[in-house]
Amino acid sequence: MSVLVYTESEEGKFKKTALEVASYAKTVADQMGTTVTAIAFNANDTNVLGNHGVEKVLQVNNSSLDKFNANAYANVIAQAAKQEGAKVVVISSSADSKYLAPLLAIDLDAGYASNVVEAPSSTSPFTVKRTAFTNKAFNNTTIDTDVKLVGVSKNAFGVHESSASASVEEFSANVPEMGVQVESVDKVTGKVTIADAEIVVSGGRGLKGPENWGMIEELADVLGAATACSKPVSDLGWRPHSEHVGQTGKPVASNLYIAVGISGAIQHLAGINASKTKVVINTDPEAPFFKAADYGIVGDAFEVVPKLIEKLKEFKAQQ
Amino acid sequence: MKILVCISHVPDTTSKINFADADTKFDTNGVQFVINPNDEFGLTRAMWFKEKQGANVTVVNVGSAETEPTLRKALAIGADSAIRVNTEAKDGFQVAKELAKVVQDGGYDLVIAGRESIDYNGGMVPGMLAGLTNANFVNNCISLEVDGTNAKAVREIDGGKETVSTSLPLVIGGQKGLVEESDLRIPNMRGIMMARQKPLQVTEPTGANAETTSIKFEKPAPKGAVKLVDADNVGELVNLLHNEAKVI
Numbered sequence: 001m002s003v004l005v006y007t008e009s010e011e012g013k014f015k016k017t018a019l020e021v022a023s024y025a026k027t028v029a030d031q032m033g034t035t036v037t038a039i040a041f042n043a044n045d046t047n048v049l050g051n052h053g054v055e056k057v058l059q060v061n062n063s064s065l066d067k068f069n070a071n072a073y074a075n076v077i078a079q080a081a082k083q084e085g086a087k088v089v090v091i092s093s094s095a096d097s098k099y100l101a102p103l104l105a106i107d108l109d110a111g112y113a114s115n116v117v118e119a120p121s122s123t124s125p126f127t128v129k130r131t132a133f134t135n136k137a138f139n140n141t142t143i144d145t146d147v148k149l150v151g152v153s154k155n156a157f158g159v160h161e162s163s164a165s166a167s168v169e170e171f172s173a174n175v176p177e178m179g180v181q182v183e184s185v186d187k188v189t190g191k192v193t194i195a196d197a198e199i200v201v202s203g204g205r206g207l208k209g210p211e212n213w214g215m216i217e218e219l220a221d222v223l224g225a226a227t228a229c230s231k232p233v234s235d236l237g238w239r240p241h242s243e244h245v246g247q248t249g250k251p252v253a254s255n256l257y258i259a260v261g262i263s264g265a266i267q268h269l270a271g272i273n274a275s276k277t278k279v280v281i282n283t284d285p286e287a288p289f290f291k292a293a294d295y296g297i298v299g300d301a302f303e304v305v306p307k308l309i310e311k312l313k314e315f316k317a318q319q
Numbered sequence: 320m321k322i323l324v325c326i327s328h329v330p331d332t333t334s335k336i337n338f339a340d341a342d343t344k345f346d347t348n349g350v351q352f353v354i355n356p357n358d359e360f361g362l363t364r365a366m367w368f369k370e371k372q373g374a375n376v377t378v379v380n381v382g383s384a385e386t387e388p389t390l391r392k393a394l395a396i397g398a399d400s401a402i403r404v405n406t407e408a409k410d411g412f413q414v415a416k417e418l419a420k421v422v423q424d425g426g427y428d429l430v431i432a433g434r435e436s437i438d439y440n441g442g443m444v445p446g447m448l449a450g451l452t453n454a455n456f457v458n459n460c461i462s463l464e465v466d467g468t469n470a471k472a473v474r475e476i477d478g479g480k481e482t483v484s485t486s487l488p489l490v491i492g493g494q495k496g497l498v499e500e501s502d503l504r505i506p507n508m509r510g511i512m513m514a515r516q517k518p519l520q521v522t523e524p525t526g527a528n529a530e531t532t533s534i535k536f537e538k539p540a541p542k543g544a545v546k547l548v549d550a551d552n553v554g555e556l557v558n559l560l561h562n563e564a565k566v567i
């Protein structure tokens with residue numbers, strides 16, 4: 001009857017979103033008077049899950065599952081959910097989790113609500129609040145099936161502490177045949193990704209050309225941030241497509257989003273609105289971004305950004 | 320190769336979103352509807368398969384008669400035929416169930432859908448459809464090639480991309496990258512004329528049930544005014560981000 005949570009890891013280490021979904025699962029379990037079981041693939045430090053309310057960890061150790069495979073992972077998570085008799089399954093909103101979720105929903109005959117931003121307002125009927133219209137609105141939805149699948153939006157619920165000591169059980173699952181084989185992975189290492197970043201620094205057409213991105217990268221470096229850009233910037237080839245954020249690009253839900261030389265078109269804002277604090281630097285006080293931002297500087301990026309970098313360096317040195 | 324392109328009919332990206340009937344329904348007043356951007360990339364890739372590999376392309380929408388202009392537009396862009404399943408589905412699962420029937424009846428080898436629709440953003444339909452029809456599934460697909468029954472795809476992952484090999488039957492969740500932005504087509508006069516002659520078949524739903532129910536919509540709380548910092552006093556921004564917003 002427990003709540004099952006899929007806790008994602010990378011190279012054996014849990015991601016921050018894993019702790020966030022564990023915290024979410026703990027809240028749901030408390031509401032329902034039950035406990036949280038986590039399922040983890042090839043992860044090392046399972047103890048940390050205890051700090052976020054997980055009582056049992058089903059540990060899958062299987063080298064054929066070293067690389068993410070949506071169908072295989074969904075299938076194994078479904079086996080775990082069935083073994084535990086889980087009525088609620090919680091996952092994150094990472095690209096991988098969103099990939100496997102609909103397959104898992106079919107495996108479990110579970111109704112699925114994605115992009116959920118709050119703990120359920122009621123567990124019977126099971127009612128959650130999710131984003132719709134690319135963050136332009138919220139939708140309150142009930143999940144009407146016996147087993148429920150909840151995808152939690154990044155950074156919406158937060159990581160909460162609640163101590164339990166997690167017992168660990170080896171879970172030997174049957175791995176189905178993989179219809180999709182990974183041939184090669186091309187991943188920038190040592191760089192913060194937009195998906196994982198707490199802070200994102202983003203540049204727009206106001207920066208005039210790719211040769212001016214040095215200061216954006218430096219600003220990102222000082223802050224430990226990921227870099228992003230508006231759509232025209234990636235369309236013009238100034239920056240790679242993978243940096244394009246917005247309604248038709250990557251979604252951003254960071255703690256801090258700094259927009260430099262970006263006008264704030266509705267399609268851009270929709271994709272970054274889930275960020276907690278937004279800062280805009282733009283020469284035009286009428287730029288729509290000023291209506292969406294928390295803090296703003298009306299000024300020339302080529303003067304403001306170098307000064308900001310300098311001030312941040314001083315600030316970091318004092319910390 | 321028989322390709323089915325799933326088209327969701329969504330409000331244009333510039334639309335202001337409002338609700339009606341005590342916030343239980345999306346207010347379509349004054350809203351212009353378009354082909355979901357992710358589906359437009361998919362449709363354009365399907366045109367490539369049609370022109371280069373002789374594929375036959377059908378577009379499908381699960382929806383009411385109001386979505387027909389959107390299907391006609393897809394025909395004008397070059398799809399061979401269209402199907403509308405005549406029901407207003409309540410959730411992604413119900414759509415996927417209806418589409419699964421279309422896929423089974425039509426014997427499609429490749430189903431091209433979008434990573435997500437920009438209205439309800441479920442990101443559910445393609446994966447559920449793959450699960451229901453026992454097809455392979457590649458999500459966040461930014462490149463697709465098919466050779467016989469083998470397929471090679473590239474998918475975007477957090478921080479990079481991944482090349483995968485798989486086989487038909489296949490469902491993809493496509494997005495920008497699948498074709499160049501500049502390859503997207505605006506229907507021309509000839510396309511529009513030809514679209515009128517092409518078959519748009521309306522089928523009745525299987526009556527599959529939804530698994531979730533929408534209760535009520537809400538708009539985000541209005542935001543406070545922006546705090547402006549003088550361009551000559553950038554240090555103040557650092558101070559505010561640290562002490563007030565507590566994000567650095």
Ligand SMILES: Cc1cc2nc3c(=O)[nH]c(=O)nc-3n(C[C@H](O)[C@H](O)[C@H](O)COP(=O)(O)OP(=O)(O)OC[C@H]3O[C@@H](n4cnc5c(N)ncnc54)[C@H](O)[C@@H]3O)c2cc1C
Pocket residue numbers: 203204205206207229230231232233244245246247248249260261262263264265266267268271281282283284287299300301302332356
């Ligand atoms: C279907 C569709 C989907 C779209 N999806 C997206 C999306 O996902 N993401 C996205 O970003 N856009 C998207 N767009 C595009 C969007 O409408 C805007 O065109 C785009 O966001 C504008 O990018 P920008 O702000 O970089 O450029 P611009 O609109 O050209 O703005 C540049 C800004 O820089 C400022 N500026 C100029 N010089 C300086 C300087 N020296 N210092 C500081 N500021 C300066 C200007 O005042 C201006 O506000 C989409 C459009 C459509 C039609």
Ligand SMILES: Nc1ncnc2c1ncn2[C@@H]1O[C@H](COP(=O)(O)O)[C@@H](O)[C@H]1O
Pocket residue numbers: 324325326327328355357358379380381382408411414431432433434435436437439440441442443444445
């Ligand atoms: N009503 C529908 N009719 C046809 N295809 C749909 C419909 N809804 C969603 N899809 C397809 O599924 C994709 C993902 O939609 P969603 O799961 O709603 O985010 C869309 O990009 C479409 O390709």
